[in-house]
Amino acid sequence: MFPITALYAALCGLLILALSFNVVRYRFGRGVSLGDGGDIHINRAVRAHGNAVEYVPLALILIGLLEGNNGNAWALNLYGLVLVLGRLAHAWGMVGPGSEVNSFRKLGIVATWAVLLAASVHLLVIVGLYRG
Structure with a gap:
């Protein structure tokens, strides 16, 4: 059933939906149909x-x-929580006030990379144990 993955997939789905809404909001507000104008x-x-x-x-x-x-x-x-918090930080760093290169954006990408690295190594260890 994958309840842990389901929880974080749902949270990330809501975040992506909010980010999509933000794009549409800006495009409608500025009269831009495609791209960023x-x-x-x-x-x-x-x-x-x-x-x-x-x-x-x-x-x-x-x-x-x-x-x-x-x-x-x-x-x-832990991976799921760091992923969600990292993506929130990155999103805030991209679209929040003063959204030039900033600490939130950096924190978000480092958190995301840390999850990818840790989960990848963790999976390699588990697969290695099954093969061994």
């Missing part, structure tokens, strides 16, 4: 959404594979 705010909104869509699926796949292979529930919840 050269507007920096639309560009940031598009990239905040795109960045989440680029990273979240792989992280959730790794968490799901770990859960399906009896990965430690504490570790899986």
Whole structure:
């Protein structure tokens, strides 16, 4: 049933939906149908959404594979929590006030990379144990 993965997939789904809404809100507000129309705010909104869509699926796949292979529930919840908080930080860093390169954006990407690295190594260890 993958209840841990389901929880974090649902939270990430809500975040991606909110980021999508933000893109549409900016586009409608500025009369831009496609792309960013050269507007920096639309560009940031598009990239905040795109960045989440680029990273979240792989992280959730790794968490799901770990859960399906009896990965430690504490570790899986840690990965999921760090992923969600990291993506929130990154999104805020992209579209929040003063959204140039900033600490929130940096924290978000480092958190996301940490989850990808830890979950990947964790999965390699579990797969190695099954083969050994």
